[in-house]
Amino acid sequence: MALSTAIDRSECQRLDAGDPLASIADEFIPGEPGTLYFDANSVGAMPRAAEPLLARHIGEWQRLRRRGWSESTWLDAPRRIGAKLAPILGAGVDEVIVCDTTTLNLAKALSAALSLRPGRVRIVGEAGTFPSDLYVAQGLLAAFPDRRLDLVADGASIEPSLGPDVALLYLSQVDYRTARRHDMQRLTQAAHQAGALVVWDLSHGAGAVPAELDAIDADFAVGCGYKYLCGGPGAPAWIFAARRYHDAIEPLLAGWMGHASPFSFPLDYAPGDGMKRFLVGTPPVIANAVMEAAADLWVRVEPREVFRKHAALGDLVVALADQELARFGVAVASPREARARGGFVALSHPHGASVVAALGDAGVVASFRSPDNIRFGLSALYHRHVDVFDGIARLVGILREQSWQQDKYKVTKSI
Numbered sequence: 001m002a003l004s005t006a007i008d009r010s011e012c013q014r015l016d017a018g019d020p021l022a023s024i025a026d027e028f029i030p031g032e033p034g035t036l037y038f039d040a041n042s043v044g045a046m047p048r049a050a051e052p053l054l055a056r057h058i059g060e061w062q063r064l065r066r067r068g069w070s071e072s073t074w075l076d077a078p079r080r081i082g083a084k085l086a087p088i089l090g091a092g093v094d095e096v097i098v099c100d101t102t103t104l105n106l107a108k109a110l111s112a113a114l115s116l117r118p119g120r121v122r123i124v125g126e127a128g129t130f131p132s133d134l135y136v137a138q139g140l141l142a143a144f145p146d147r148r149l150d151l152v153a154d155g156a157s158i159e160p161s162l163g164p165d166v167a168l169l170y171l172s173q174v175d176y177r178t179a180r181r182h183d184m185q186r187l188t189q190a191a192h193q194a195g196a197l198v199v200w201d202l203s204h205g206a207g208a209v210p211a212e213l214d215a216i217d218a219d220f221a222v223g224c225g226y227k228y229l230c231g232g233p234g235a236p237a238w239i240f241a242a243r244r245y246h247d248a249i250e251p252l253l254a255g256w257m258g259h260a261s262p263f264s265f266p267l268d269y270a271p272g273d274g275m276k277r278f279l280v281g282t283p284p285v286i287a288n289a290v291m292e293a294a295a296d297l298w299v300r301v302e303p304r305e306v307f308r309k310h311a312a313l314g315d316l317v318v319a320l321a322d323q324e325l326a327r328f329g330v331a332v333a334s335p336r337e338a339r340a341r342g343g344f345v346a347l348s349h350p351h352g353a354s355v356v357a358a359l360g361d362a363g364v365v366a367s368f369r370s371p372d373n374i375r376f377g378l379s380a381l382y383h384r385h386v387d388v389f390d391g392i393a394r395l396v397g398i399l400r401e402q403s404w405q406q407d408k409y410k411v412t413k414s415i
């Protein structure tokens with residue numbers, strides 16, 4: 001992004017005027033008039049097509065009922081939507097399927113990967129990873145008493161901890177508090193050199209920053225559908241497995257929808273082909289309809305443009321923080337370089353939770369994670385540069401007037 005030393009609103013307007021993704025923003029509902037939403041890291045914006053697609057599926061429910069399974073596209077949705085998300089993930093269309101939650105998909109990926117590395121006892125992970133990722137591994141390992149989870153304290157300790165006893169490297173691409181992004185290619189390569197596989201959680205990166213799953217020779221990955229991917233609150237998650245493993249995977253969570261022939265009702269499990277074996281039960285038809293409205297937008301954008309614009313928006317937050325916020329005690333808590341950052345930018349302030357609460361009343365939706373991170377979740381699909389400028393301007397107002405000090409904003413918990 002070509003920014004002059006002092007950034008003003010007109011410069012942001014100039015950047016928006018040259019934005020090749022500008023027209024895609026019209027495909028989203030803007031939300032409440034006057035509110036600026038920087039929560040792409042939590043619940044992405046609603047595609048306009050969600051409502052008509054939802055209405056179509058509700059109509060099919062009304063008319064077709066049980067016949068919907070055979071006369072509509074309900075059953076095929078997990079694969080079809082997965083194929084539409086594949087390009088933004090850098091995956092093959094047959095390597096992604098949409099189903100269940102991220103946590104459940106982590107259990108599936110972990111168990112599949114463990115079964116491919118028998119005799120190796122350690123899973124190496126990071127202590128600061130998202131808690132659900134840790135819980136699901138802890139729970140799963142109760143069923144694998146010969147394996148153990150080794151948590152390293154920081155990113156620098158990951159590679160030295162790899163050795164011949166390591167079955168898996170188990171990592172989030174992006175830290176959920178600071179947006180620090182791992183070098184997926186380097187770590188995947190290091191794990192492979194040690195004979196281990198990698199399970200990546202891309203929840204805070206997918207749809208914002210590159211994953212390039214096939215290019216980096218990734219093994220397994222999962223991520224949320226409701227954040228940057230804009231699939232709606234509680235949207236189904238996605239799971240990726242490299243094609244080379246498909247036939248070797250005997251799912252731990254075997255269910256009828258992953259069966260080769262579910263409607264023949266055989267007594268014994270036989271996995272379906274490819275990613276189908278990661279399905280467990282009945283697909284959530286209504287939630288999938290909304291998710292597909294978003295997936296239909298992802299196939300319309302050029303991934304490189306998405307990543308370029310996302311980096312530019314993040315750079316703008318960093319530059320404006322330096323220019324406008326540093327004098328109020330706000331620091332940039334995320335990496336300054338875009339290639340080391342995930343989907344949001346975190347700014348730190350000693351009373352971050354109160355500031356986020358005050359921002360809410362000023363019509364700016366951000367979020368807070370302990371100890372002092374104010375997170376601005378950015379979307380290349382629907383944010384304009386002027387949105388970032390205006391959001392930071394409102395933050396300046398709150399800090400200048402110290403309105404965050406009011407009693408009603410005395411909060412310390414995550415919001």
Ligand SMILES: Cc1ncc(COP(=O)(O)O)c(C=O)c1O
Nearest residue numbers: 101102103104130132201203204
């Ligand atoms: C990094 C990460 N992993 C996993 C999850 C959990 O996702 P789910 O609730 O879909 O299981 C989240 C939720 O925010 C997350 O941020």
